[in-house]
Amino acid sequence: MDITQLDTPSLLLDVDKMEANIKRIDSFAKEQGIAWRPxxxxxxxxxxxxxxxxxxxxxxxxxxxxxxxxxxxxxxxxxxxxxxxxxxxxxxxxxxxxxxxxxxxxxxxxxxxxxxxxxxxxxxxxxxxxxxxxxxxxxxxxxxxxxxxxxxxxxxxxxxxxxxxxxxxxxxxxxxxxxxxxxxxxxxxxxxxxxxxxxxxxxxxxxxxxxxxxxxxxxxxxxxxxxxxxxxxGNAVFYDAIQVGLGVASYSDCALRLISTVVSQRATERLVFDTGSKSLSLDQGAHGNATVKGFGHVVDHPEIVLERLSEEHGIAAIQGRTTLGLLDRVQIIPNHACTVMNLFDQVYLVKNDEVIGTWPVDARGKVQ
CATH class of the missing domain: 3.20.20.10 (Alanine racemase)
Structure with a gap:
């Protein structure tokens, strides 16, 4: 089915991007004559x-x-x-x-x-x-x-x-x-x-x-x-907004995204998405990273900055003008893919905006 048929928030994995990232790691290891252990x-x-x-x-x-x-x-x-x-x-x-x-x-x-x-x-x-x-x-x-x-x-x-x-x-x-x-x-x-x-x-x-x-x-x-x-x-299998901020990847490399819906708006002041801290996490870099802006990168909408997260709400400032309104959908590249993956039971596998299957997040919550 098409990704527009998914309820939100849902976690999407671009299989082609992931496979390209895996191949890049393997190619580097082969070039150096070394092993890799993700x-x-x-x-x-x-x-x-x-x-x-x-x-x-x-x-x-x-x-x-x-x-x-x-x-x-x-x-x-x-x-x-x-x-x-x-x-x-x-x-x-x-x-x-x-x-x-x-x-x-x-x-x-x-x-x-x-x-x-x-x-x-x-x-x-x-x-x-x-x-x-x-x-x-x-x-x-x-x-x-x-x-x-x-x-x-x-x-x-x-x-x-x-x-x-x-x-x-x-x-x-x-x-x-x-x-x-x-x-x-x-x-x-x-x-x-x-x-x-x-x-x-x-x-x-x-x-x-x-x-x-x-x-x-x-x-x-x-x-x-x-x-x-x-x-x-580890992170190189997906990449995320932190890696982009560090200069080691581009947004086009990022394989993991959330699909989210605008659930509320206040004129030209702010939008509210249905992706809060229970889907995006509050992570902006565990070791002091300051290169990320907000709590996720809203794809194709640089005017939108996710400034605040509560548990189920992502509150975004509008910097300038936006075409987004109530019930519009966006894709969000998370700041930290590792913490976001751990928040979901499954990930939807996507190729060219078509859902081709799902995988369970098998080790979700396995913290002992």
Whole structure:
């Protein structure tokens, strides 16, 4: 059916744009001779994860055990949990997935490593682990260089059930950059600090096979650093208004859109859409990004700025004149595709404004 037959708000996925974005990542990885392991927090879809793997991805990245459960039970067989786990309950859930998939765990401190070691020693199993390195985000991770070496030595010498195979980092602070030159600087350091830390470990007899970097704004920069073996972009499967603001994508690359209806208007002062914070989210950039204007980009209507969101209302200012009125429909490119995808049960698949099917958002709400 035509998209005009959909009720609003509905979430639309342009399949051709998504496939082009996936192909772009795969082509970059092939050109560099490296692997790619997309973060599925963006789409939370088993079908999209399968398409990424079929297009060349070596596996996927998740943030939470619940996401890993959905993906492993959906047939994905190589999963990095990019989040430090220590509680027994979560480790028990990880162990239940090992017959289904290779699960890779994150280590970012000696104390946490001991919790993971004690659990897997008790159940008599080994598990692959990677050390998380902080390349500047100041979130999880150990500092590069000597601190990384000391943690690698601790794991190698004191944790016989943990098979240390890689180092990885995420330069999420690139989202706070105000110029592309800053993104380039962050990306180069992201790659260089991982390579230098890996080489330091190897000088001390600890082999580091995987040197992995992430972040959609920086993966094509950090991924070119000699010695990097893997990139982990997540948002690049869709792109969004934040990526456009950062200069790493254009609106024509953005595969995810909301279709919305004007439900109220006040002369030439404002319009109200039926897309509030429960469909667009209040996200304007988690790490200080200031490049976005409002709470979503209204396609083909630069005079409309979504200035405020309440739960079910998107209140837009009219800057100049507009042709939009009551019951008119628009498409809105979200600021942050990852948070918006997590608000919907399903996404409508679109080609040339025709709805060709739906996919469930399988891992929606999987935050444990």
């Amino acid at each position: 973060h599925i927090k963006t789409h939370k879809s088993v079908e999209i994860a399968k398409r990424q793997v079929a297009s060349g991805a070596c596996g996927i990245t998740v943030a939470k055990v619940a996401e890993a459960e959905v993906m492993a039970r959906g047939g994905i067989t190589n999963i990095l949990i990019a989040y430090p786990l220590a509680s027994r309950k979560k480790l028990e859930r990880v162990a239940e997935l090992l017959p289904l998939a290779t699960i890779i765990l994150t280590i970012d401190s000696a104390e946490q490593a001991q919790h993971v070691q004690a659990f897997f020693q008790q159940i008599g199993q080994d598990i692959e682990v990677w050390i998380k390195v902080d390349s500047g985000l100041k979130r999880c991770g150990v500092d590069p260089g000597e601190p990384t070496l000391r943690l690698a030595q601790h794991v190698s010498e004191n944790c016989p059930n943990l098979r240390l195979r890689g180092l990885y980092t995420h330069a999420g602070h690139s989202y706070a950059a105000s110029t592309y030159e800053q993104i380039e600087k962050i990306g180069r350091y992201e790659g260089e600090c991982i390579v230098a830390s890996a080489e330091l470990c190897e000088q001390h007899g600890i082999p580091i096979e995987v040197r992995s970097v992430g972040s959609t704004p920086t993966f094509q920069i950090a991924g070119k650093v000699p010695g990097i073996t893997e990139v982990r972009p």
